[in-house]
Amino acid sequence: xxxxxxxxSRSTGSRELRKQPLFTGMSWLVLFMLYxxxxxxxxxxxxxxxxxxxxxxxxxxxYSAALENDDIRDAALISIQVAFTAxxxxxxxxxxxxxxxxxxxxxxxxxxxxxxxxxxxxxPEIVTAIATLSFFSILRHITGVTGIGWLILAHTVFCxxxxxxxxxxxxxxxxxxxxxAAADLYASPLQTFRYVTLPLLMPGVVAGAMLAxxxxxDDVIITLLVAGPGETTLPIYILxxxxxxxxxxxxxxxxxxxxxTVIMVTLxxxxxxxxx
Amino acid sequence: xxxxxxxxxxxxxxxxxxxxxxxxxxxxxxxxxxxPVLLVIGIFGLFPLSIALVYSFLEPGTYGGxxxxxxxxxxxxxxxxxxxxxxxxxxxxxxxxxFGRSFGLAFITMIGTLILGFxxxxxxxxxxxxxxxxxxxxxxxxxxxxxxxxTYSMLLIVRDEGIVNLLLINMGIINEPLEMLYTDGAVLAGxxxxxxxxxxxxxxxxxxxxxxxxxxxxxxxxASRVQVFRHIIIPITRPGIVAGCVLVLIPALGAFITPxxxxxxxxxxxxNLIALQFGAGRNWPFGSAAALILMALVLISLLISLRVGAAxxxxxx
Numbered sequence: 001x002x003x004x005x006x007x008x009s010r011s012t013g014s015r016e017l018r019k020q021p022l023f024t025g026m027s028w029l030v031l032f033m034l035y036x037x038x039x040x041x042x043x044x045x046x047x048x049x050x051x052x053x054x055x056x057x058x059x060x061x062x063y064s065a066a067l068e069n070d071d072i073r074d075a076a077l078i079s080i081q082v083a084f085t086a087x088x089x090x091x092x093x094x095x096x097x098x099x100x101x102x103x104x105x106x107x108x109x110x111x112x113x114x115x116x117x118x119x120x121x122x123x124p125e126i127v128t129a130i131a132t133l134s135f136f137s138i139l140r141h142i143t144g145v146t147g148i149g150w151l152i153l154a155h156t157v158f159c160x161x162x163x164x165x166x167x168x169x170x171x172x173x174x175x176x177x178x179x180x181a182a183a184d185l186y187a188s189p190l191q192t193f194r195y196v197t198l199p200l201l202m203p204g205v206v207a208g209a210m211l212a213x214x215x216x217x218d219d220v221i222i223t224l225l226v227a228g229p230g231e232t233t234l235p236i237y238i239l240x241x242x243x244x245x246x247x248x249x250x251x252x253x254x255x256x257x258x259x260x261t262v263i264m265v266t267l268x269x270x271x272x273x274x275x276x
Numbered sequence: 277x278x279x280x281x282x283x284x285x286x287x288x289x290x291x292x293x294x295x296x297x298x299x300x301x302x303x304x305x306x307x308x309x310x311x312p313v314l315l316v317i318g319i320f321g322l323f324p325l326s327i328a329l330v331y332s333f334l335e336p337g338t339y340g341g342x343x344x345x346x347x348x349x350x351x352x353x354x355x356x357x358x359x360x361x362x363x364x365x366x367x368x369x370x371x372x373x374x375f376g377r378s379f380g381l382a383f384i385t386m387i388g389t390l391i392l393g394f395x396x397x398x399x400x401x402x403x404x405x406x407x408x409x410x411x412x413x414x415x416x417x418x419x420x421x422x423x424x425x426x427t428y429s430m431l432l433i434v435r436d437e438g439i440v441n442l443l444l445i446n447m448g449i450i451n452e453p454l455e456m457l458y459t460d461g462a463v464l465a466g467x468x469x470x471x472x473x474x475x476x477x478x479x480x481x482x483x484x485x486x487x488x489x490x491x492x493x494x495x496x497x498x499a500s501r502v503q504v505f506r507h508i509i510i511p512i513t514r515p516g517i518v519a520g521c522v523l524v525l526i527p528a529l530g531a532f533i534t535p536x537x538x539x540x541x542x543x544x545x546x547x548n549l550i551a552l553q554f555g556a557g558r559n560w561p562f563g564s565a566a567a568l569i570l571m572a573l574v575l576i577s578l579l580i581s582l583r584v585g586a587a588x589x590x591x592x593x
Contacts, residue, residue: 020402023395027411030396034418034472037429040439044432054442093312100309104302117313120321124530124574126547127567130554131324134331134564137341157321160313189305211420218422221532221547225554235424242428242537246435254425265420269413 038258045251062252072253075237082148082223082233083216086155087163091209093156094163095201102171103179103197120158128158129225136226146228154226155216162215163208166272170204203271210264217260325571332564340558350565371549371566378545379573381460382528385467386475389524390517392468393475397516398509400476401483412480419473427537430466431457434538458540466534471527475520482516515585522581526574546570 044051048059066072097117101110120128132154140146178200182192198205220235227236234257241250332350334342352358355372356365400411418426433439434456441453456462494504532547539545544552546566553563 020395020398023399023402026392026395027399030392030472031414033392033469034415037433037469038418038421038426040432041425041429093316096309097313100306104306104309107303107306113310113314116317116322119317122526122574122578123325124526124547124570126530126532126550127325127328127571128321130550130560130563130567131328132320133554134560135320135324135327138327153320157317160317189301214420218420218424220422220424221551225551235422238428239424239533242424242431246432250428254422254428257422258425261421262417265417266413269416273409 041251042255042258045248045255047248050248062248063256066249066252066256069249071232071237072234075232075234078148078231079217079234082152082155083213085152086159086216087209087212089152089156090159090212091163091167091205094160094208094212095167095205097160098164098167098171098204099193099197102168103176117164118161121161125158125221129222132157132222133225148228148231151223151227151231154222155219158219158222159212159216163212166207166211166268167201167204169272170201170207174200207268207271210268214261214264217257328564328567332561332568334561336559336561338558340554340560342560347561350559350561353562354565354569374544374549375546375569375573377460377543378529378531378547381464381467381545382525382531384464385471385528386521386524388464388468389472389475390521393472393520394479394513394517397476397479397483397513400480401486402488412477415473415476419477423470424533424537426470427466427533430462430469431537434462434465457538458542460539460543462538463535463543463545466538467528467531470531470534471524474523474527478519478523479513479516482513482519486512518581518585522578525577529573529577530570 044055045062046058046060047055048057048061049055094117097113101114101117136150136154140150174197178196179192182196183189187195218235219233220239223231223233223236224239227233232240234253238250238253238257241247331342333346333348335345335347335349337343349358352365353371355367355369357368358365396415400408400415403411431438435441436453436455436457438456440456441450444450445453490508491504494508499507530547531545532551535543535545535548539548550563550566550570553559553566557563
C-alpha cells in the first residue's frame, strides 16, 4: 500500500498544488472575518439588555422600540420613497442604454457611452457628493425648486450603472435568434421588443432593479451632503445615532436593513444563475 | 435578357434603399435609447465635476456656498497659512500630512487586501464548480451590505468595551482594555474589512477559466512550487490583481465613513477633510480644491495601473 502511494506521489503532489492547504485555511479565516462583526451586531439586537456585548436573554424589545420610534418610521418612509423612485427611473434608463449598447451593432461612441454609464463607479463617492451638492445649490437658486426631487435625482444617477450591469449581462447572453425569428414573421420592432425581448430580459431587469434599490437604500455619503432639511434617510439617521453612542435600538434597525439587503441580493443571485 | 437584368438591378436598388432605410432607423432608435442615459449621467454626473473646478477658484461665502470672486486661495491654503494681520504666507504641512496619511492608509489597505484576498480567490477558483457558487455568494454578500452598518459592527468589536477586549480580559490575557478604537490600526482594519471583496472578485475572475492542469504540466517539467507560482499563476492573475488594486485603492483613498467612525474625527482622511469644508468648515472652494486633488491622485493611480497592465502584454505577447 505504501509502495502504491509512493508510485502516485508525484500526481498527489501536483494535486496539492491545486489545493494549497494553507489557502484553504486562510479562506475560511477570511470568511470568518467578513461575517463575525455583522453576526455580533445581529445577535445583540435580540438581547434583552442595554448592553451590546453582554448577553442576558432573547428579546424583541429593541425591535418594538424601533418600530414605535417616530423618527425611525419617518426615516424609513423617506428611504423607501427615494429608493423606489430612483430605482424606477434608473432601471428604465439602464434598460434602454443596455439595448442600445448590445443590440445595435458596433458604432462610433459605443465604448465612450459605456464609460459614461460606468462613470459614477470610477469617481470617489465623496467627490461626486460635493460636485452634486455644488451643482444643485446653483440649480436650486436659479429655479427656486426645493424638495426631495433633487435627492431622488442624485440617487438615480448612481443607481444607473448598478441596474445596467445585470441587464447588459443578460442581453449579451441572450441569443438574437428569437428576435430575428420574430422579425422574420413580420413583427414590428416594437412588437418584437414587447413580446420577445422584454419577457426574455425580465430576470435581468428585475435583478438590476433590486441592485439599484439596495444601493440607493444603503447610500450614506451622497445623501448626507445633498439631502435638504427633513430628508433624513434611514442610514443618515443611523449615522447620527452612532455618533451619539452605541444603542441596541440601532442594532435592531441595522439588522432590518441588512435583512432587506440579504433577501434582495440572494434573489438577484438566483435570478442571474438561472440563465445557465 | 436585358429586361431581366434591369429588373434585378431595380430589385437591388430597392434592397439597398431598404437596407439604408433600416440602418437609418437603427441609428435613430439607438440614439433615442441612449439619450436618457447620456442626459442624466452627462448633466448630473459628469458636468457637476466642472462646477467643482469652478468653485475651487472662487472665494468662500460666509454661510457656506461661494462668493463669485476669482481667487486661488483654495490652492494656496493647501500649502500655506496666511497671516490675518500682515498677509504673509508661512508653509503649513497640515493638509499635506492628511493627504500623505490617506495615501499611506489606502496603500497599506491595498497590500493587506491583496495578501488576504489572493489566497481566497485562488482557493475559490480551484473548487469544483458547484462549490464555487457558494463561495462567490458568501464573498459578494458583504459587498452589498451597507458600508455604514458594517463599519458600525467593526466599531462594536474594537471598542474599549467591545467583544475583543471582553474576551481578552475574561481569558486573563490583559487586565486593562486595549485602546484600539480611534487609532490608525482601527481605521486600517475597517478599510481592509470593507474593501476585501473588491480584491477577491477580479482575481477570481482572472482565474475562473484557468486550466489547473497547467500547474501539473509545470510540475512535471520539474518546476518548483515557487517557479510554478511565479511563471504561471502570477502572469495569469496579473490583470485581476491590477484591477483589484485599483478597485480597492480608489474608494480607500476617498473613504469617509470608516475614518469618521473608527478614527473618531481626529484621524482625518481626505474624504473627511472634504466633507468638513462643506459642513462646519464652510469653505466650499477649499473643499472643491481638495476633491480635485483627490481626483488627480485617482487618475494617476488609474494611469499607473494601465501601464502595469500593458507591461504584461509587452513581455508575454
